[in-house]
Amino acid sequence: MxxxxxxxxxxxxxxxxxxxxxxxxxxxxxxxxxxxxxxxxxxxxxxxxxxxxxxxxxxxxxxxxxxxxxxxxxxxxxxxxxxxxxxxxxxxxxxxxxxxxxxxxxxxxxxxxxxxxxxxxxxxxxxxxxxxxxxxxxxxxxxxxxxxxxxxxxxxxxxxxxxxxxxxxxxxxxxxxxxxxxxxxxxxxxxxxxxxxxxxxxxxxxxxxxxxxxxxxxxxxxxxxxxxxxxxxxxxxxxxxxxxxxxxxxxxxxxxxxxxxxxxxxxxxxxxxxxxxxxxxxxxxxxxxxxxxxxxxxxRTSWPGRLSFHRLGSTLVLADGAHNPASARTLAAYITSTFSSHSEVFASAQPAITFLVALSHSPPKSPLETLAPLLSLPANIGVAPLQFTPPDGMPWVRPETSSTLRDAVAELAPQAELWEPGDVQEENPLALLRFALKWAAERHKREGLDGLVVVAGSLYLVADFYRLLELGRSV
Incomplete structure (x- = not known):
């Protein structure tokens, strides 16, 4: 449609x-x-x-x-x-x-x-x-x-x-x-x-x-x-x-x-x-x-999903519906300023960022254009390419495939650590997001990295993140 x-x-x-x-x-x-x-x-x-x-x-x-x-x-x-x-x-x-x-x-x-x-x-x-x-x-x-x-x-x-x-x-x-x-x-x-x-x-x-x-x-x-x-x-x-x-x-x-x-x-x-x-x-x-x-x-203003911070156990998650190149540049600038102005929290010279990303298929806008500002940040980067739950009543909205996102990551940040579902026998976007959040938390803990887990790229993925919060499922 x-x-x-x-x-x-x-x-x-x-x-x-x-x-x-x-x-x-x-x-x-x-x-x-x-x-x-x-x-x-x-x-x-x-x-x-x-x-x-x-x-x-x-x-x-x-x-x-x-x-x-x-x-x-x-x-x-x-x-x-x-x-x-x-x-x-x-x-x-x-x-x-x-x-x-x-x-x-x-x-x-x-x-x-x-x-x-x-x-x-x-x-x-x-x-x-x-x-x-x-x-x-x-x-x-x-x-x-x-x-x-x-x-x-x-x-x-x-x-x-x-x-x-x-x-x-x-x-x-x-x-x-x-x-x-x-x-x-x-x-x-x-x-x-x-x-x-x-x-x-x-x-x-x-x-x-x-x-x-x-x-x-x-x-x-x-x-x-x-x-x-x-x-x-x-x-x-x-x-x-x-x-x-x-x-x-x-x-x-x-x-x-x-x-x-x-x-x-x-x-x-x-x-x-x-x-x-x-x-x-x-x-x-x-x-x-x-x-x-x-x-x-x-x-008193509240606007969830737009540079919104959440703690899942010891993991700091930043959720933002940065869905186009302009909003991705804004998100990247905010992350940079956050790291520089809070060195007492992010003590590492190159803090970690683990991106959990999904994008809508919306030509001529390409994944390369949207992800470029984020994956060019000077950080120890990990990426989990994901899908999102199709929004109600919007049959024309569909996510980019995970393989398309992986190709974009490989071109923009070949040094990034990529999450692979591996043995996870799940196709449900909520379940995959939950596994990706767990991987991100373990990645930071395993390598002793301080930094952020960032859920971004589509407001529909951010919506899935809030659904997980409502269900009480944490990392």
């Missing part, structure tokens, strides 16, 4: 369902849009916004966790009932909506039935023809674009500028459009053109910078700097927003330099809600979005 990007089917389906009217922040981008969504919903909840809905894709562990109310996955019963109604409507009128279109309509109907006071809506792929772009202009409060890079070129265009144009096409007339920090300079001119044609108001958010820990706003620093619990420390940050006289100081629990850029986008949306003419007085609860409430929301 292939992906057929079009708004025709979902527009027809939505016209047969109750009108979607919920105030919405619409977010697109190649990388970071999920983190922005998580930050926003947490800030809204801390600001007593009322009912806060959020839609992210793909789901992590189960399909209903892509739809949340007040940061809690919608109940299976509610999800099943609403989805059944949407599917019955689709079938009765022979629309032939795709699975993602059905899922999007289900999310919108759940938010409408819940009378959500605010909804954070993440684009699935692209923007212009993405199913989420079916929402009416009247419902959109503001839109935003996170970092743009090469991904899904077969659907969105063969270069970064073309992809940026597709994504920026969620802009709405008279509404603010927040443009996040970009690596590629051609993105800004492409977005300026598209947002201008749409009649949107292009805004650049304030810069968020890291700062030293200050016990006045941050409280006592209880964590022992010499302990191995360093990975759970939040980043102290500061920003000056046009909506406040004093600077905003907060603790950001999401790891990595790139999360400062994602927070900039989230705060740009907050500032637009508080100051843009189209938003002022539209949401009475916005009066609750004080600096204190925003800082509280930032600190």
């Amino acid at each position: 292939s992906i057929d990007l079009s708004l025709d089917r979902i527009r027809k389906l939505q016209s047969l369902l109750p009108l979607y009217t919920r105030p919405t922040c619409h977010i697109t981008g190649t990388n970071g849009k999920g983190s922005v969504s998580a930050l926003l919903s947490s800030i809204f909840i801390a600001s007593s916004a009322g009912v806060v809905g959020r839609f992210n894709s793909p789901h992590l562990v189960s399909v209903n966790d892509s739809i949340t109310i007040d940061n809690a996955p919608v109940s299976p019963d509610v999800y099943a009932a609403v989805r059944a109604h949407v599917e019955q409507t689709d079938a009765a009128h022979k629309i032939g909506a795709s699975n993602f279109e059905i899922l999007t309509c289900t999310a919108l109907q759940i938010f409408e039935r819940a009378l959500a006071d605010i909804v954070v809506l993440e684009v699935g792929m692209g923007g212009r023809l993405d199913a989420t772009n079916v929402i009416p202009d009247e419902a959109v409060l503001a839109s935003a674009l996170t970092a743009v890079d090469l991904d899904h070129q077969a659907f969105l265009g063969g270069n970064v500028a073309a992809i940026a144009r597709e994504k920026a096409a969620i802009a709405r007339r008279g509404k603010p459009f927040i443009l996040g920090r970009q690596v590629h300079p051609e993105v800004q001119s492409a977005v300026l053109e598209v947002v201008g044609q749409a009649g949107g108001d292009l805004l650049t958010p304030s810069i968020v910078t890291a700062r030293e820990w200050d016990e006045v706003p941050d409280g006592p620093k209880h964590i022992d700097d010499t302990s191995s619990s360093f990975e759970f420390r939040p980043q102290p940050i500061t920003a000056r927003l046009p909506c406040f006289v004093e600077p905003l100081n907060a603790l950001l629990p999401l790891h990595g330099e790139h999360q400062l850029a994602n927070l900039e986008v989230a705060l740009g949306l907050i500032s637009a809600l508080l100051t843009h003419p189209s938003c002022i007085n539209r949401l009475p609860w916005c009066a609750n979005m004080t600096r204190e409430a925003i800082a509280c929301g930032i600190q």
Whole structure:
């Protein structure tokens, strides 16, 4: 089954369902849009916004966790009932909506039935023809674009500028459009053109910078700097927003330099809600979005599977859905900075990294391009090429074969130690992941290596890792 990007089917389906009217922040981008969504919903909840809905894709562990109310996955019963109604409507009128279109309509109907006071809506792929772009202009409060890079070129265009144009096409007339920090300079001119044609108001958010820990706003620093619990420390940050006289100081629990850029986008949306003419007085609860409430929301943000640390016995595991070259570069940079800034924990001159990787088959993106930033790290590297459990309702998603991944590893890092299933008579991806985790832990212990086990390459593999955690299976 292939992906057929079009708004025709979902527009027809939505016209047969109750009108979607919920105030919405619409977010697109190649990388970071999920983190922005998580930050926003947490800030809204801390600001007593009322009912806060959020839609992210793909789901992590189960399909209903892509739809949340007040940061809690919608109940299976509610999800099943609403989805059944949407599917019955689709079938009765022979629309032939795709699975993602059905899922999007289900999310919108759940938010409408819940009378959500605010909804954070993440684009699935692209923007212009993405199913989420079916929402009416009247419902959109503001839109935003996170970092743009090469991904899904077969659907969105063969270069970064073309992809940026597709994504920026969620802009709405008279509404603010927040443009996040970009690596590629051609993105800004492409977005300026598209947002201008749409009649949107292009805004650049304030810069968020890291700062030293200050016990006045941050409280006592209880964590022992010499302990191995360093990975759970939040980043102290500061920003000056046009909506406040004093600077905003907060603790950001999401790891990595790139999360400062994602927070900039989230705060740009907050500032637009508080100051843009189209938003002022539209949401009475916005009066609750004080600096204190925003800082509280930032600190409470949780976004599993994105530079998330976990301990399995004595093994330190870093899980990250780095699925394309840009996100792999970000992951590699984070690992490098972690090793260099925490030499008290990683004492070896060349610490160990054991990668447990799986990738989706997604030409023209190749395993070589995605794995290159990770396997070029100066470390004692081990690699376990894996598969992942096929995600529900996405028959077009399939993993690269283990042999393809092994060939890529052999070309990029011929010195790396490769895991082979050997006598393991298992084909279940969860079981193989469990054996690979055990091998990684034994590898580090056997050679007396300090370092990280990294589960990465696909969010679907990360989802399998969380399924193992839920099952209580550890290394």
